[in-house]
Amino acid sequence: MSAPNKQDVHIRLSRRSVLEGLGLVAAGLGLEVVLPSRADASPMPMPTSLPEIPANGLRANVFVHVAPDGRVTIVCHRSEMGQGVRSSLPVLIADELGADMAHVKVVQGDGDAAYGDQNTDGSSSVRKIFDDLRYAGATARTMLVAVAAKRWKVSPAECEARDHAVFHKGTQRVLKFGELATDAAKLKVPEKQAVTLRPRSELKHLGKELPLLDGPDIVRGHATFGADISLPFMVTAVIARPPVAGGKVARYDATKTLAVPGVLKVVELPAATKPFLFQPLGGLAVVAEHTWAAMRGRAALDVTWEGGDNATYDSEAYREQLLEVIGKPGKVVRNVGDAEAALAKAAKRVQATYNTPHLAHAPMEPPAAVARVEHGTCEVWATTQNPQAARSEVAKALGMDPSKVMIHVTLLGGGFGRKSKPDYVVEAALLSKAVGKPVRVQWTREDDVRHDYYHSTSAQRLEAGLDASGKVVAWHQRIAFPPIGSTFSDATFAGDGEMGQGILDLPLAIPDIRMENCEARAHTRIGWLRSVANIYHAFAVQSFIDELAHAKGTDPRDTLLEVLGPSRIVTPKDLGVAKVPNYGQSLDEHPVDTTRLRRVIERVTGLARWDERKQQGRALGLAAHRSFLTYVAVVVSVVKDANEHIRVDEAWIVADAGTIVNMERVRAQMEGAVVFGLSLGLYGQITMKDGATVESNFRDYRLARIAETPRKIHVDIIPSDGRPGGIGEPGVPPVAPALANAVFALTGTRVRELPLVKTVKV
Numbered sequence: 191m192s193a194p195n196k197q198d199v200h201i202r203l204s205r206r207s208v209l210e211g212l213g214l215v216a217a218g219l220g221l222e223v224v225l226p227s228r229a230d231a232s233p234m235p236m237p238t239s240l241p242e243i244p245a246n247g248l249r250a251n252v253f254v255h256v257a258p259d260g261r262v263t264i265v266c267h268r269s270e271m272g273q274g275v276r277s278s279l280p281v282l283i284a285d286e287l288g289a290d291m292a293h294v295k296v297v298q299g300d301g302d303a304a305y306g307d308q309n310t311d312g313s314s315s316v317r318k319i320f321d322d323l324r325y326a327g328a329t330a331r332t333m334l335v336a337v338a339a340k341r342w343k344v345s346p347a348e349c350e351a352r353d354h355a356v357f358h359k360g361t362q363r364v365l366k367f368g369e370l371a372t373d374a375a376k377l378k379v380p381e382k383q384a385v386t387l388r389p390r391s392e393l394k395h396l397g398k399e400l401p402l403l404d405g406p407d408i409v410r411g412h413a414t415f416g417a418d419i420s421l422p423f424m425v426t427a428v429i430a431r432p433p434v435a436g437g438k439v440a441r442y443d444a445t446k447t448l449a450v451p452g453v454l455k456v457v458e459l460p461a462a463t464k465p466f467l468f469q470p471l472g473g474l475a476v477v478a479e480h481t482w483a484a485m486r487g488r489a490a491l492d493v494t495w496e497g498g499d500n501a502t503y504d505s506e507a508y509r510e511q512l513l514e515v516i517g518k519p520g521k522v523v524r525n526v527g528d529a530e531a532a533l534a535k536a537a538k539r540v541q542a543t544y545n546t547p548h549l550a551h552a553p554m555e556p557p558a559a560v561a562r563v564e565h566g567t568c569e570v571w572a573t574t575q576n577p578q579a580a581r582s583e584v585a586k587a588l589g590m591d592p593s594k595v596m597i598h599v600t601l602l603g604g605g606f607g608r609k610s611k612p613d614y615v616v617e618a619a620l621l622s623k624a625v626g627k628p629v630r631v632q633w634t635r636e637d638d639v640r641h642d643y644y645h646s647t648s649a650q651r652l653e654a655g656l657d658a659s660g661k662v663v664a665w666h667q668r669i670a671f672p673p674i675g676s677t678f679s680d681a682t683f684a685g686d687g688e689m690g691q692g693i694l695d696l697p698l699a700i701p702d703i704r705m706e707n708c709e710a711r712a713h714t715r716i717g718w719l720r721s722v723a724n725i726y727h728a729f730a731v732q733s734f735i736d737e738l739a740h741a742k743g744t745d746p747r748d749t750l751l752e753v754l755g756p757s758r759i760v761t762p763k764d765l766g767v768a769k770v771p772n773y774g775q776s777l778d779e780h781p782v783d784t785t786r787l788r789r790v791i792e793r794v795t796g797l798a799r800w801d802e803r804k805q806q807g808r809a810l811g812l813a814a815h816r817s818f819l820t821y822v823a824v825v826v827s828v829v830k831d832a833n834e835h836i837r838v839d840e841a842w843i844v845a846d847a848g849t850i851v852n853m854e855r856v857r858a859q860m861e862g863a864v865v866f867g868l869s870l871g872l873y874g875q876i877t878m879k880d881g882a883t884v885e886s887n888f889r890d891y892r893l894a895r896i897a898e899t900p901r902k903i904h905v906d907i908i909p910s911d912g913r914p915g916g917i918g919e920p921g922v923p924p925v926a927p928a929l930a931n932a933v934f935a936l937t938g939t940r941v942r943e944l945p946l947v948k949t950v951k952v
Contacts, residue, residue, distance in 0.1 A: 266299060873947055
């Protein structure tokens with residue numbers, strides 16, 4: 191790429207102008223999205239939760255406002271990153287209210303504790319707040335109905351709210367929402383126990399395929415992502431960060447950098463110290479008039495790094511260390527019966543070891559944030575999954591009270607958990623304070639791959655004992671991986687939250703079970719990635735059950751169902767644990783239910799014509815897993831191409847997620863999970879030498895290309911009116927083991943280490 195000439199320096203070529211020039215347009219929707227933003231240079235007013243909502247009218251709570259002109263404004267307090275949360279949560283509120291979506295405006299909520307939990311992570315946006323959002327709409331409805339009933343001198347029970355108005359059932363008198371809003375605002379907001387939710391049959395959009403609210407703006411180039419924010423007098427920074435987590439600048443010479451046209455300043459950021467938390471990694475920020483100058487200036491830096499404690503980290507050598515660790519006893523986290531004695535008496539013992547590497551999030555949009563620090567306040571626009579965490583971290587870094595910090599949430603071009611960690615947001619705030627101007631910090635693809643909070647590498651050892659009839663009578667499993675807790679403390683053992691993702695909650699109808707958590711020390715920043723510990727736990731468990739089927743000479747599906755046991759609710763006592771973390775929700779509402787797990791297995795194998803595979807010469811692999819309170823089963827078909835390379839031919843995925851809000855987005859998430867899981871299974875791998883990440887971009891941190899994805903992905907969602915489960919993450923864990931099991935069915939080669947590219951030609 192050549193450098194821009196001086197006449198081109200101030201030209202901003204936007205995504206919008208490019209797409210409009212290509213004629214890429216889409217049909218509009220009857221919904222409006224407003225992103226709070228201030229592009230002027232005046233001091234920031236401190237802060238308001240709902241900056242786009244009029245002061246007059248009914249504001250029943252922080253989520254719903256009804257204006258006298260009838261316009262209903264609904265706040266989406268979670269972050270939109272393609273999962274359709276802005277197309278789902280507001281519609282649920284509107285249905286409960288009785289609003290007509292043609293007269294609803296959706297506003298993106300800023301970071302504010304008034305909304306409760308805003309962290310768009312853990313597949314929690316529906317499952318944790320489904321009822322709370324319904325009550326938000328129902329509260330406003332109750333107040334509007336109360337005013338109408340008083341005017342008509344009838345009981346509220348004789349009135350109903352629908353179609354953006356309140357109707358009297360007996361006389362069909364009508365008062366529109368706008369006509370009631372001012373008087374409703376004078377009422378005391380009713381307590382929750384005084385509000386009644388609608389029958390679900392009246393939620394007319396629930397479970398339907400809803401349009402993607404932001405889709406038209408995205409394809410037109412009108413949507414606002416983190417890198418699209420532009421403020422007067424704004425400058426851009428790219429940062430040379432230490433190659434090794436915990437490293438720092440030893441010396442530098444910025445002479446050549448400052449000679450680059452457009453470069454304004456080089457700012458040294460404080461080095462990160464352990465525990466890393468959400469601190470920036472430090473390094474040297476090149477501040478410039480535009481991104482190209484900043485990137486050229488960074489390339490010209492003469493800098494020597496001091497590696498620190500992690501400078502000798504070698505991920506391949508560490509893999510061998512983990513294998514040694516799981517060869518020795520660890521902390522017992524689950525125990526039923528006496529697995530050691532049962533193994534000693536077994537007629538046959540089957541043992542296998544499984545490895546998974548570090549992984550990077552690699553969302554399509556790298557991190558970006560704009561900050562403006564002035565007059566004792568800080569205003570930020572960021573592509574963040576967790577605006578409240580960003581707010582508190584910025585306040586801490588600047589020494590401000592959090593009330594002086596405002597975080598505006600832009601659209602996210604993917605997140606997968608990376609953007610809930612606001613180190614890049616703090617970078618922008620620190621640099622704005624240092625240079626006295628608004629600063630946009632832009633991460634490049636290489637920055638994102640090389641300076642991530644990586645998904646942990648893992649090693650697992652599994653051993654099972656079979657009796658003379660081939661029944662599995664003993665199960666022993668050891669797990670070792672650097673825990674997420676190491677980013678926040680000196681933790682070397684995985685916490686209950688990680689163990690609760692496919693270990694503590696794994697239903698097994700085996701009389702003697704022992705599972706052990708082994709010590710592993712982190713040598714880089716470890717963070718949660720889509721599906722978290724379920725990825726390596728499901729890979730090991732579901733691959734091992736397939737191995738047991740081969741050892742027994744039985745069908746893998748039948749073996750999986752046998753090991754899971756009969757339909758039942760599995761209690762902590764049955765599991766041999768004191769407590770099941772259960773993704774932060776009640777076991778009474780979300781029990782471990784083998785009926786649901788068996789159902790998705792039977793359904794997916796039926797759709798894939800599992801029983802006919804041998805006659806038809808197809809190589810299929812099966813896996814199933816419960817995560818984020820949702821049950822998912824996957825079948826993958828693989829074939830060999832003309833060059834004897836393995837290629838994924840077709841995939842089937844069945845999910846039981848309880849109540850569905852937006853069926854279109856659920857299907858899309860399951861399709862995306864298959865592609866995401868195949869990318870991890872086929873190619874996903876971060877390697878480290880001398881503490882630094884080797885990979886840098888999609889050329890060496892490979893994702894599945896279009897031609898490498900299945901020619902068809904079949905998605906089936908089991909109808910249910912049960913409590914909602916998660917959606918964004920549960921589809922991923924069964925994909926890689928289903929793929930590995932299919933490879934064995936085709937080639938006889940057992941894959942025990944990811945990615946598959948290390949074992950077979952793909």
